[in-house]
Amino acid sequence: MKSVRFEHYEVSLPKPLFLVVEDVGWWQGYDGSEKNEPYRNNFPRRQCLADYRALARLAEQLSMRIALGMVLGEWDRTNFLKDVPGATWMGASWDNRINQGPWLDEAADYLQEKKEQFEIALHGICHEFWQDGRMQRSEFHDGEDKMRPKELVRRHLDAYATLLDQNGFKGFPRLFIPPALHHSFGNGKDSIQAVLHDYGIEYVTTRFSRARRYSEPIHPKLTWECGVGILERGLSPVDWDVPASLPVWNEPGLILPLHWGNLLHPDPDSNAEVIDSWTSMILEKTRGIERILSEDLASCWRQAAAFFLARMSREDRKVCLDLRDIPDQACFSGAFFLKIREEKPVDITCIGAEILLDTVTPDRIRTLKLLPEKGRQEIVLAVSG
Secondary structure, rough: OEEOOOOEEEEOOOEEEEEEEEEEOOOOHHHHHHHHHHHOOOOOOOOOHHHHHHHHHHHHHHHOOOOEEEEEEHHHHOOOHHHHHOOOOHHHHHHOHHOOHHHHHHHHHHHHHHOOOOOOOOOOOOOOOEEEEEOOOOOOOOOOOOOOOOHHHHHHHHHHHHHHHHHOOOOOOOEEOOHHHOOOEEEHHHHHHHHHHHHHHOOOEEOOOOOOOOOOOOOOOOEEOOEEEEEOOOOOOOOOOOOOOOOOOOOOOEEEEHHHHHHHHHHHHHHHHHHHHHHHHHHHHHOOOOOOEEEHHHHHHHHHHHHHHOOEEEOOOEEEEEOOOOOOOOOOOOOEEEEEEEOOOEEEEEEOOOOOOOOEEOOOEEEEEEEEOOOOEEEEEEEEE
């Protein structure tokens, strides 16, 4: 934790926590990997509208626009994926009629209705890649974490855009979650980030230790390339194929990566029991000044940049924040948060930033949202009381 202590209060630059739910979008629940089909959620039933309602409940309870890492292959309404190389296990014989039904419209309409609670993130068409009819583990990179040919990557991104359009989703996602954690960075204009940026992707979350690194990240937990901010995903606290998981903390990093099935009950009428146990734990663990729940993915990336790159110091009764190491990148620019643990109320004067929000909880945890002045490299908080 980055903090400065005074006699009656402590000022903290809290570590963000943002929830990413991966493998959302399947209609079939079973894991098909043993018969050359995708690694689905290994869930004991078909997915249904109640499973999206569960995610909305989670988002509303956390006051967070959570990221849904969506696989959209089973949303294909016209079977056009038969013409996209490597997109499905059936190849040119692709037939998605089993998944074409009124539930598509119901779920699409619901996701649009709840767009303040959800942000669709690119996770893939069918998560895997099929070469000569045989499944390979990840759609956009091979087993050695080498990006597939650029023209093939673009073909899959174009197909994902078509799937979005078929189902009434506007715009291309801002976040990319590499399927199966196969990814690469550090090779500049030849990187997948350069391709993703052309499609409007601004953010990537992945495991740095698993990725092919052509050069080392700028910071061990975050880096940037071609206008895209890359953040360390960390480990999921529970395995991807465990349904109705009990909440586990395990001191997560910046991202709490869960899989859809972890948050769902085999009986959809009981989904709320699983959701409520997770939200109760998350809210309890982030009450103090050490952590802060991010409002959305942009807020998480900005808070991460401040947490890792800003320097915090004390001068008499002032708190100084040196921002000069935060890059002038859109993905890291903007407002971030401080937290203050007060024994009694204090007065704050801020130089170098506008205070957009100032709230206090009953247990005297105060949260400030600061927007640095344009070009400002230092913020000073004068605290009295």
